[in-house]
Amino acid sequence: MTYPDDGQMPSPLRKPAILGGVASILGLTFAAYSSADYAAHLDRRLHDVHCSLVPGLTTGADEENPCRAAMYSAYSALFRGSYWGGIPISLFALGAFSFFLGFAVYLFFAGAHASRKALWFFAATAATPFAVSLVMFTISITKIGSLCKTCVGIYLSSSLLLIAAILVFRAANGIYGQPSPRPAGAWGPPVLWILALGASTLIPSFVYAAAVPDERPFLSKCGKLEKTVEPHNALLHLKTSHSVRPTILFEDPLCPTCRAFHQRLIAEGAYDRLDIQLSLFPLDSECNWMLTAPLHPGACTISKAVICGGEQARAVLEWAYDQQDDLVKVAKAGDADLRRVIGKRWGTAVVGCLDSAATKQKLNQQLHFAADNGIPVSTPQMYLGDRKVCDEDTDLGLRYTLTQLAPEVVP
């Protein structure tokens, strides 16, 4: 048996180099699927996304999909105000993993001839994907609230690469206190390698940025509201701290997409700069005649609770979003249970208000406002003044769209 280092004995670098190579290929694969999913959505249509620890498996187009939630979040890309959707961070991973694959191959074949500086360089830099993964993992848990499996694939790959880095570091420092016999190496190559790592990390992003289509012509082609004023003053004015741009939102408190959109607007720092008129549009046939069956049972009751919130309407709406998963389950058990939950949180006055003629009428007037404007039966919908923000611009392209159409609301 021969080995690539000197043909005499196994190299202590062989296993870590293989591990580093495997980790890099895995990381590349997951990052490539993630980047391709992102790029596919540049056509402003909805596509399935890859969301599995088995590379290549796709899942549906629902927003509940954690990979879609991560993709739509404010943390998945950089320069989102300059490019529609921004530059996905998975592209940086593509370049970095390509570099580490090449370096792992180099270490595998160089074996005992690889310098200590080469090993230290690999050990130091191959740990960086893990550091980035740790940050992204924390964001996933604390900000997005779910873990995307493709992202987890990258985290695992980064962890394997970290293990490879540690093993290489140990190999650089010798075994059992014996100094490694390998050459120390010059300082020139590490400088070149760091430049190569930087270039490799940036190249996919530059190529992507250069190819991204100009979405500006499409931003204002989704129609307008014929009437921006509800004659009965039935829309709810939501309190925000620095209202600078009149906006009308059509939302359903039990719609997951509305919740995600609400969170995105807050994450972008835009929500508090909007002067929001909320028109509730529960997708529940109990009060909404435009549906033959309830899409979100209980949404009418929760909508009435938002109306009954009065000055606290925003707080009730945000509570409904925060508790949405539980409220959906309770609503399935029955309206009485739902009212009990509302009463427990917001008091008997709000529960008593749910059935008042004024509340029902206000909700009905909001639904008629939607009908009078002939808006699509879907939520959420956002109108800046009278101009509709296209549905495809409310997720991936949200920051870019706001930057173009309402720069005053983008911090």
Add this chain to the structure above:
Amino acid sequence: MSAPQGVNRAALIGVAAGVVMLLVTTLTVHATVQSARERLVTAAQPSKIAVAANAEEAYCTPRFKEVLERVLHSCGLAEGEARRGCKPADVKTFASISGQDFNELFTPLRKRGAVVLFDTGKEDLDEGALKILEDRWLDRKGARYFFVVGRASKTGNVETNRALSHRRANSIQFHIKEKFSDPELEKRVGLLWLGNEFAQLDKDFCTWETSRQGTKCDDESINRSAFVSWVDCRL
């Protein structure tokens, strides 16, 4: 193989592996972006999503809508019309329909509407009338138009009854206006008054929900009334 040669060979293989992977993945991403760009300029499939609109119930048959539309436009109920309401002769003309057929068209509104009853020769709304009227008005759902059809019994002459049925229809409209201060009332409420000349109700309508449940009801008293209902049709 000497050490420098081995290192050089390893470096070449490593660079080649890294560059190939970088190229393959970058070109793949570039191709995906280009493909998206091409799809972007081709027309997307027209959206099949439903559009919010007023309700359209099963009873909105073509015949029903035809009559309703004629009445709407001819009696000034359509938006922007200065004229308000329709007297019996107008309805007869515009509806182009017999009185019986006219009433039959409204039978699907049995559960939706109500009959507000009045005293002989009066147009005052009693407590029961106010309650049923307000209940019906608030139960709008997806309807766009609220119809008020005033009638009078045979008591009195044609002119008197025509005026009386007009006042009855008006008293309904005035109460709604006063109670609900709806700025869109004029666009929503359609007034017809038929006196005792056209489309008189027979006593079968006594079984409909009236404002005086439990009191005597016959062919005469049922016509001292105003029929009120939201109409769930798109016109």
